[in-house]
Structure formats: structure tokens, C-alpha cells
Amino acid sequence: MHETTLINLYSDTVTKPTAQMRRAIAEAEVGDDMVGEDPTVNRLEAMVAELLGKEAAVFACSATQANQMAVRTHCLAGDELLSAAQSHVACSEAGGPAALSGVTTRAIPDCNGCLDVDVLEGQILPDDQHLCRTRLLVLENTTNAGGGRVYPLEQIQRVGRWGRENGLKVHLDGARLFNAVVASGHSAAEICQEVDTVTVCFSKGLGCPMGAALVGSKEAIAKARRARKLLGGALRQAGIVAAAAVHALEHHVARLAVDHENAGAFARAIVDIDGISVDPGEIETNIVFFGVDPALGTAKQLATRAYREGLKIGALRSQAIRICTHLDADLDDVLEAAKIIRRCVREGFAETVVSAAGPYESSAGTVDQNARA
Numbered sequence: 001m002h003e004t005t006l007i008n009l010y011s012d013t014v015t016k017p018t019a020q021m022r023r024a025i026a027e028a029e030v031g032d033d034m035v036g037e038d039p040t041v042n043r044l045e046a047m048v049a050e051l052l053g054k055e056a057a058v059f060a061c062s063a064t065q066a067n068q069m070a071v072r073t074h075c076l077a078g079d080e081l082l083s084a085a086q087s088h089v090a091c092s093e094a095g096g097p098a099a100l101s102g103v104t105t106r107a108i109p110d111c112n113g114c115l116d117v118d119v120l121e122g123q124i125l126p127d128d129q130h131l132c133r134t135r136l137l138v139l140e141n142t143t144n145a146g147g148g149r150v151y152p153l154e155q156i157q158r159v160g161r162w163g164r165e166n167g168l169k170v171h172l173d174g175a176r177l178f179n180a181v182v183a184s185g186h187s188a189a190e191i192c193q194e195v196d197t198v199t200v201c202f203s204k205g206l207g208c209p210m211g212a213a214l215v216g217s218k219e220a221i222a223k224a225r226r227a228r229k230l231l232g233g234a235l236r237q238a239g240i241v242a243a244a245a246v247h248a249l250e251h252h253v254a255r256l257a258v259d260h261e262n263a264g265a266f267a268r269a270i271v272d273i274d275g276i277s278v279d280p281g282e283i284e285t286n287i288v289f290f291g292v293d294p295a296l297g298t299a300k301q302l303a304t305r306a307y308r309e310g311l312k313i314g315a316l317r318s319q320a321i322r323i324c325t326h327l328d329a330d331l332d333d334v335l336e337a338a339k340i341i342r343r344c345v346r347e348g349f350a351e352t353v354v355s356a357a358g359p360y361e362s363s364a365g366t367v368d369q370n371a372r373a
């Protein structure tokens with residue numbers, strides 16, 4: 001269904017490599033990365049470390065893997081990490097901290113996924129045999145469940161500094177760090193100045209088929225390499241995929257501004273639809289959440305109807321939809337998407353039947369998964 005006409009704003013992970021990226025992949029120089037002999041991986045790791053102002057980087061299969069490598073690098077079993085309630089690390093990585101590292105997660109009240117010192121004060125548990133050891137603070141920039149928000153530079157530096165001054169390690173889940181760079185105009189190094197490790201993802205807005213990196217001190221990254229091996233993420237001729245990431249860092253960063261403009265245009269194009277709630281002024285990057293008045297129906301019903309009309313969107317909460325803009329959707333696509341939503345609302349979707357498995361039908365059956373990516 002919809003193989004050629006579907007407008008897919010479900011996530012920015014849906015992009016396919018461009019012809020130029022495929023050429024970079026085809027022409028990549030490779031070697032055995034497990035022993036440090038893949039020149040393309042080495043080049044990518046050096047590039048990312050330099051961009052973020054850190055000593056070292058290690059390539060990972062996915063941002064989830066990089067985050068879990070960070071948790072394992074900083075924590076021992078029985079430790080706890082602090083993060084925003086809806087953080088990807090705590091909520092969308094299959095229980096990774098607990099399952100892989102024996103680490104518990106504690107939610108801190110956040111504002112659109114961002115944390116600040118006032119809510120963190122008093123949250124570090126005292127040194128007491130009864131208690132977990134509070135060890136790691138995890139920040140997310142941009143925030144995913146928070147709606148693509150960008151930390152103000154002073155805030156992320158203040159929070160990071162607070163964590164480190166109080167004996168915590170600080171990890172930044174920067175799956176969409178480059179969206180924050182482009183939206184704020186601050187360099188990646190400035191944004192990452194007060195944190196110990198950073199995850200960046202290449203398969204989100206940067207448009208790669210796969211890959212991520214964990215960045216930090218030489219010491220942290222050496223430990224993370226061991227964690228990567230344990231998690232099955234140490235690869236051989238990984239230059240094949242690292243080449244895509246090198247290409248993306250060279251050609252796909254500045255263009256993220258277009259995705260941000262398109263997200264704003266989408267929000268402005270649906271703002272006057274009765275029963276749909278969105279504040280275009282709050283859209284900072286490539287993610288738009290909008291509310292669906294229960295009088296119209298549920299988010300899943302709207303997603304189901306929209307899918308039948310050729311638009312795939314994420315029903316992330318019972319009455320909220322998320323869309324992401326990306327390099328495979330242009331301004332015409334997002335304006336067409338807004339029209340489809342307007343039509344669904346006008347024609348009504350309260351009677352739409354959502355199958356038990358969810359809103360999207362595919363050749364593989366009906367699937368509703370991965371909406372959190």
C-alpha cells in the first residue's frame with residue numbers, strides 16, 4: 001500500500017540514503033574495525049570527537065546502543081540514573097539500564113523534556129547502605145517526547161556543571177544534537193562543554209541507514225568500547241556504514257534548517273483546524289506534537305484514517321500525534337499532510353475502527369511499533 005505516494009512523517013528515521021550517500025558507501029575504504037584498522041571508521045570517530053570538543057569517539061550500531069554503552073561505562077549494578085520522566089534512555093530502550101547494567105532509573109520533573117538545577121537539587125541520594133548510589137544524570141537535546149525542544153545553552157551548561165560538581169557523571173543523549181546545533185546557532189562543542197559523554201545518531205535527521213557514536217574522554221571511550229563488544233556492537237568492515245555518516249556530517253547538517261522550517265509550516269497549516277491543538281510558536285526543530293480533541297476521536301483513529309489517505313503519522317499518546325520532518329519530505333509534502341489532516345477532521349474519524357495491533361496496515365500485517373524512535 002502507498003509504496004510510491006505515502007507521505008511518511010512518522011519519524012525522521014524513515015529516510016533512505018541519497019544517491020551521493022550510496023556512492024560514498026560504495027567507495028568506502030574499509031578494514032577490520034575490531035582491531036582499529038578501518039580507516040573510514042577511524043576518520044568518522046576523529047571527526048565527531050573534534051566537532052564535539054572531546055578526546056575520543058566510538059562508532060555504535062544505534063543511538064540506543066550508544067546510550068546503553070554510556071550507562072554501562074558510568075555505572076555499576078545497583079546504581080541509579082536520573083533523567084526526565086519520558087527520556088528515551090528510561091522509557092524507550094526496552095528497559096536497557098536495568099536489563100543490561102543493573103541500573104535503576106528515577107524520573108525528575110521536567111519542562112518539555114528539559115531539566116534544570118532547581119528540580120535536581122536534593123535528588124542525589126546520601127551515601128547510605130540502604131540506598132542506590134546516584135551516579136549518572138542523563139540529559140536529552142533535542143528532547144524527543146518533549147517535542148523537539150532545544151536546551152538554552154546556559155541551561156545545559158548549568159545543569160551539566162551542577163551534575164559534575166555534585167559527583168555525578170553526565171551523559172547527553174544527543175540523538176538529535178545537530179538539530180539543536182542548527183536551531184540554536186551554538187556549536188556542538190559549546191553545547192557539550194559540561195557533559196562527560198554524548199550520543200549522536202546518524203540515522204535520524206542526518207539521513208544515514210544506520211549508526212551512531214558515543215563521544216567523551218579517552219578513558220570513558222575505552223571503557224565504552226568494552227561495553228560495545230559485550231553488547232555485540234563491535235563490527236568488522238564498518239566503514240561501509242561509517243562512510244554514510246562522514247557524508248552526512250559534511251552534507252546533511254546545515255540542511256536540517258529546512259526540516260525545522262517545514263515543521264513550523266506544518267504547524268501553521270493545521271493551527272486553525274477545530275479540535276486540533278498546536279502552538280506553532282513552540283516548534284523549535286523538526287518535531288511537532290499536536291493534540292486531538294476527544295470529541296473528534298482518538299489519536300489512533302486519526303492516524304488510521306490519515307494512513308488510508310496516504311499519510312503516516314505517530315499516535316504517541318491517546319490524544320496526541322507526533323510528526324517529524326526530514327530530508328525525504330519537502331514543503332509540498334508537509335502542506336499536503338496538513339490538508340489530509342484537515343480533510344480527516346472535516347469528514348470525521350470518530351467511527352474509524354482501529355485494529356488491535358494499531359493504526360498502520362502493511363504487507364506484513366497490521367503493525368504499530370517503533371513510534372518512539
Ligand SMILES: *Cc1c(COP(=O)(O)O)cnc(C)c1O
Pocket residue numbers: 062063064065067088089140142143144173175176201203204372373
Ligand atoms: C531515536 C532516539 C534514540 C535511539 O535511536 P535508535 O536509532 O532508535 O537506536 C535515542 N535517543 C533519542 C532521544 C532518540 O530520539
